[in-house]
Amino acid sequence: MRVGYYQFQPEFGAPGRNLEKVENALAGADADLIVLPELAFTGYFFEDREELNELAEDVSASRTVQGLTRLCKNNDFYLVAGFAERCRGRVYNTALVIGPSGLLHCYRKLHLFNTEKEYFDPGDTPLKTIAIRGVHVGVMICFDWVFPEAARSLALQGADLLCHPSNLVLAYCQKAMLTRCLENSVYAITANRTGKETRPRGELSFTGQSQIVGPKGETMAISDSGEEAVVVRDIDVSAARKKLFTENNDLFVDRRPEFYDI
C-alpha cells in the first residue's frame, strides 16, 4: 500500500484554482491513497459565517467532489481531502473520502479550533473507519489530535491508518501524533498546509511539516515548513495490526476499561 500527502498552499476563496492545482500536482502519482490539507479548496480564515457559506458546497452538487472523483478515476487512487461542506442550512469542516467510483464518506470535524466555532457547525458524524484496498482508514481533522479519544476510538474500531487533514498554526501536533501512533500501534498521515492567509480579521501562518508516522511512533517522512510537495511511502499494514508492545503486552487487550472514568 502506497500512501502519502500533498502539502501545498491553497489560495483563499478560489476553489476552482485550488482544484486545478491539486489535479496538476497529483496527475500520475504512484499511490493508492493521498491525503490533502484541511479546507484544501476554500482556504481557512473566514471572515464570518456568511463568507464561509458562500464558499462551502453541498457534496451532491459539488464541482470539487466531481473533479476529485475524476482525478481518482484517472489515476486509480483514493483521496482524503478537507472540504467546506454545506448541508441543510449547516456548514461543516469536513474531510471527504473519495475514490474512483465517487464519494465514500464524509467526516465532520468534532473538535472545532478557536474561531472556527464562530462560523462552522460542530461535527455530527461518527468516528468510523473505511476499508480501502484492504486497509482500514480512520479520518480525523486537525485539532482532533489533542483529544486522545479521537484516535483511540478509530484505532479500537480497527483503523490501521489515520488520515489527518490539517491547517496547523501551532507547533504541538506533529510530536503528539508520534504518541497517537505509538499508543494505538497505527500509521498516521498528517497533511498540513503551508503559507499565510492575510484576511480582514488578521494573519495566520500555517506550519507545514506534514508527516507520515509508523506504528512505533517513528517518523517515516516529514516535509519542511514552507515547501509544496507530494510525498508517498510504502506501508506494511500488518505492522499496524500487531498490537503487541512486549511479548506479554497487547495494547488493546491490556486495557482496563472498568477502571477508566472518561
Next chain:
Amino acid sequence: MRVGYYQFQPEFGAPGRNLEKVENALAGADADLIVLPELAFTGYFFEDREELNELAEDVSASRTVQGLTRLCKNNDFYLVAGFAERCRGRVYNTALVIGPSGLLHCYRKLHLFNTEKEYFDPGDTPLKTIAIRGVHVGVMICFDWVFPEAARSLALQGADLLCHPSNLVLAYCQKAMLTRCLENSVYAITANRTGKETRPRGELSFTGQSQIVGPKGETMAISDSGEEAVVVRDIDVSAARKKLFTENNDLFVDRRPEFYDI
C-alpha cells in the same frame, strides 16, 4: 509548591539498605512532595512469585512504610513511592502516598508490564486523586503511561500533578509524557530508576531520564540516564487548572464524549 523526584539505583532484595539510602538522600530536602521510582525498596526483576512474596510487605506492618512516614514527619514533606505490597494472599505493584501523618493512599498498578504479569496481581484500586497542600495529585505507575485513559481519568477527576514512579527499560515513555501533560494540561513527575539488575532470568538496564513536565508539555527538568539525583522544581498549580488551549478552546469542555467509542 516544590515538587521533584529522587532518581537512584535500588539494590535488589535489600529493602532496609534501600530505605536507608532514601533517608540519607532526602534528609533536609526543601520540597513539599518527592516521587521515588517504582518498586524502590525491593528491586524489580523477580525470579518468580515466591521470591516476590518474600520481599513484599503488608502496609499495616511494614518497616518501609514506618520509615517513610518518619522521613516525611522529620522533613515535613510527602512522598509517592513504588512498593511491593502483599495483601490477603495477593501481591501488587503499588505506589504509596505517604505524609507526615502516615499512609494516605495506595494505588495498585492497573497495567502490568511484560513479566510482571507472572508474579504480580493486576491492580484493583481506582484511579483517584489525593489533595496534598492544595494540589490534587494523581498516581500512575510506569507502563500505565502508554494507555491514555490512565492519565485522562486522573486529569478529568481534577489532578493537577501526575506522580509517576517508574522502572523504565525502553525509550518511549519520556516523550509520550509530554503529550500526556499537553493533552490534559497537567504537570507530571516521572521518577525512573537507574542501573542494571542481573538476575537468574536475565539482565535489565533501566533508562533513568527522570523528568518534570509542565502543562504545555514543556520539560522543566530531566536527569541523565545513569546519575543518582534529587531534583526539585517550583510548580504553579494555577497553570494546570487553566484548560484553555486557545481563547476559544477548553481541553475538557470541548470533549465530545457522545462520539467516543472507548
